[in-house]
Amino acid sequence: MMELKSLSKSFDGKPAIVDLSLAVEDDEYLTLLGPSGSGKTTLLRLMAGLDRPDGGQILLNGEDVTYRPTHTRGLGFVQQNYALFPHMTVEDNVGFGLVNRLIDPVTDGAEVRRRVAEMLELVGLEGLGGRMVGQISGGQKQRVSLARTLITQPKVCLLDEPLGALDANLRERMTIELRKIREALGVTFFHVTGNESEAIAMGDRMIVLDDGRAVQIDAPDVVFDTPATVRVARFLNAYNVFSGTSEGGVFTSGDLRLPVPPGVRAESAAVHFDKAVILKGDAKPDEGAAIKATFVASEFMGSKVVYFFRRASGGMVEVERHLSSSDPEVFEAGQEVTLNWNAADTLFYDADGGLIPPVKVKGAA
């Protein structure tokens, strides 16, 4: 098990990691999601021993490794740019770490070949061992990079945006394969991503990093159902967020009016893209939340369609429909609609952006 205790790191007086604590369990798939500049790479570099923290501790199985050199930590690091040797074959790249490591190098050529072949098979590269790195595709380079790290049998494997350079199709396939490879080896993966769908699909748990702080650590479905802060809700790219004010038990944002428990001062409301129904013309909304909007555009994205509307009171709203549940609806540009959802599906956030724990309120279905 790896434990991070109150880690902090600043660059030129500007905090990059702030008081971050986390326990990474054995045999788990953790994803770290955060916007650009939130400190993801910095955190990985601290864990790997490539940078020193200003404060805090890193423990590996109870042992303090905070200032131990990288190669003694038993960690693997798959870097963003693959960092392969272009003048070597795939086989030599994969075997390199095994042959050249400082501690316990493998010197028996037959043993190296056997382990390289085993690893190439695991990552789906059998038959390509003799190719030069320049003669394989981006997705294959990604696998070589992974194989090269995994062959050294790390206890924890750090992956810095490992699928970032791949096209959407390949990324989807590798998402499934990474999970399978991890499960086959029983090694812990700590996978950094800026992509929210990747974080949901891959991990047993996800950590959301915002401005150097771990603002939420939970199972992916919990993060998606109840983002801990309004910034997380925005960042997940799955919620419409409305800024407003609360008075006398009512939250108001333009024409949106929603009951909130007395004394609650919500300043933002968020509703998931897939919660609203779209009512055309004069159709009366159900009780609950309703806003007037006009149709702007729609976008087909594989198994779903996303509709974009402009609110009468300003700002854009998105509604998502999964095509397995209905055929796509057709709207004309500028067509007036009412977006209507169950008030109980709304999350509220306070002035500091913190989630107000959901409670049943009057008017909610």
Ligand SMILES: Nc1ncnc2c1ncn2[C@@H]1O[C@H](COP(=O)(O)OP(=O)(O)OP(=O)(O)O)[C@@H](O)[C@H]1O
């Ligand atoms: N060596 C450095 N010197 C000075 N500032 C740095 C250094 N490394 C990172 N930073 C700063 O620390 C903050 C966090 O950077 P980091 O690279 O960890 O973010 P990130 O979440 O990995 O971003 P991205 O997704 O864009 O790679 C940023 O403000 C960055 O400018």
